[in-house]
Amino acid sequence: MGLTPDMQAALGRLTLRNPIMVAAGTFGYGVEYRDLVDLSELGAVVTRSLTLTPRMGNPPPRVAETPAGMLNAIGLQNDGVDAFIIETLPRLREAGATVIASVAGETLEEYVQVAAKLSRAEGVAALELNLSCPNQARGGMEFGVQPELTAQVVAAVRQATDLPLIAKLSPNGGEIAPAAQAAVAAGAEAICLINTLLGVAVDAHRRQFRLASKVGGLSGPAVKPIAQYHLWRVRQSLPDTPLIGVGGVSSAEDAIEFILLGAHAVQIGTANYVQPTIALEIVQGLRDYLTTHGFPSVDAIRGLVQ
Template sequence: MMNTLDTRVHIGRGLYIKNPVMTASGTYGYGLEYEDFVELQRLGGIMVKGTTLHPRQGNPYPRMAETPAGMLNAVGLQNKGVDYFCEHIYPSIKDYDTAMIVNVSGSQVEDYIATAERINALERIPAIELNISCPNVKEGGMAFGVTCAGAASVVRAVRAVYDKTLIVKLSPNVTDITEIARAVEAEGADAVSMINTLLGMAIDAERRRPVLSTVTGGLSGPAVKPIALRMVWQTAQAIKLPIIGMGGIATTSDAIEFLLAGASAIEVGTYNFVDPTATVKIVDGIEDYMRRHGFSSVNDLVGALQLPSKA
C-alpha cells in the first residue's frame, strides 16, 4: 500500500501547485468569501474574480438566470479595478498557502498590458489568467479570443511585460479551439485554461421578453461538460502546454474525466454555488481514486484515456 501520493502539478514557468484542484474566476470571489466553508490552503489554487484596469459596474439586472442543467450569467466583469485590488484585496490574500491567481481582462490591448504590469509587481501573485474569452462584455473580452490574430495580439503584448506564469483562458465560441490554442502557445503562453462559458440565452415566454438584460449570456454548469471534455481532449493533442480544464465539474469523477482527457489541473466553477465544499471533496476524492487504481503520481492520470482499438 502506498504511503505517499504525489499530487503536485506543473502549470508552467516554474509554477507548481500542491494538487490539481482550483476554483474558477467569477465563482469564488477573492477566496475570502469561502473561508467559513473551506480550508483554502488545501486547494491547489484560487482564480480570483475578473480584474480590469478601471472599475466596472457590470451589466444591468437581471444578469443571471437558472437553466435546467446549469446557469446563464451576464455579470459583465463587475469589479473595482486593479488599483483597488492591489491596495485593498492583495494584502488580505497574499499570505494564503495556495496559488492566488488573478484573472485579468480588458477592453483593449493597452488595458491588458497596464493591468498585467501592476499585477506583475505583486510578489505573492505567481500567475495571471488572461481572460480573452468572456462573452458578457461589449468591448474586448471574447472579441480577442475568437480569432487567432486577436488572441495572439493580446498574449504577445502581455508576455512582453509579464514575467511570471501566463495562463490564457480560451473561448469555446469558436469553430476550432485548437487553432486559438496554437496561436497563444506560439506567442509565449505558459498554459491554457478552458473552457469559458458558451453563449446562450433564456426567454420568458409569458412576457415574450429575454430573461437577461443583455439578451444573451454565458452558459455554465453540467450542460457544458461534454463539450468542455471534447475541447480539452482535442487541445491536448494539438499543443504541448499544460491545460487547466473546466466546465460542469461537480464531483471527483468529473475532475478525473478532465485529467484523463489531457488536463493537468481543473477548476470548479458553478458548482461552488451549490456546494461550497465541493473543491475539498474533490481533493480527497482524487487521492482516494489514486489509491484505488494504484497511481502514485497524479500526473500519470493526465491524458491516460484509453481509446477504443481501431477496427
C-alpha cells in the same frame, strides 16, 4: 494501504500543491470564503477577472437557471486592479492561497496595464488572461476567437510581465486549437478552456428574455461534454502544453475525467454556487481515487484516455 499519492501539478514554471482550482468569477475573490474553505488546501484560487478601473457589471437580472446549468451575464463586475492589489491580495496571501489573477480588458493596452500592475504586486503566482468573456460589449471574447488577436494580446502581455501566463479561451468561435496554438507561440505557458457558451433564456410567462442583457454565457453540467471535447482536441494539437480543463465539473469523477483526457489541472466554476466546499471535496476525492486504484501520482493518470 499504499503510500499517499503525489498530488502536485506542474504547469510549466508554476507548480501547484494539487490540480484543483476554483474558476474565475465563481468564487468571488476567494477571501469571501476563507472561513468556510481553507484556501491553502486548494491548488489555486483564480480571482474574478480584473480590469484597470472598477466595473459595475451588467444590470440585473444577470443570472438565470437553465436545465443542468446556468446562464450569466455578470459583465466582469470588479473593484479594479488597484483595489485588488491593496485590499484583497494581502488577505489572500495571509490565508495561504496560491493566487492566479485573472486579467481582462476592452483593449490590448488595458490587458497590458493590468498585467504590469499585477506583476509588480507581491503574491501573484500567475496570470490568467481572460480572452473569452462573452459578456463584454468590447474586447474579451473577440481576443480569444481570432488567433491573430490572441497572439497580439499574449505577446504584448508577455513583454510586460515575467509571471507565468495562462490564456483562457472560448468555445464560441468553433475549434479552440488555432487560438491555443497562437497563444502558445506568443508566449502563453498554459491554456485554460473553456469559458462559457453563448446562450439566451426566455420567460414564456412574462414574454421577455430572462437576462437584462438578453445574451449570456452557459455554464454547469450541461457544458461538460463540450469542455471535454475541446480539451481532447487541443491536447492533440499541443501535446506538450499544460492544459487546464473547466466546464461542468461538480464531482471528483468529473475532474478525473478531464485529467484522463490530458488536463494538468481542473477548475471548478458553477458548482461552487451549489456547494462552496466542493473544490476541497474534489481534492479529497481525487486523492482517494489514486489511493484506491494504486496510482502513485496525478501524473500517472493524465492522458490515459486518448
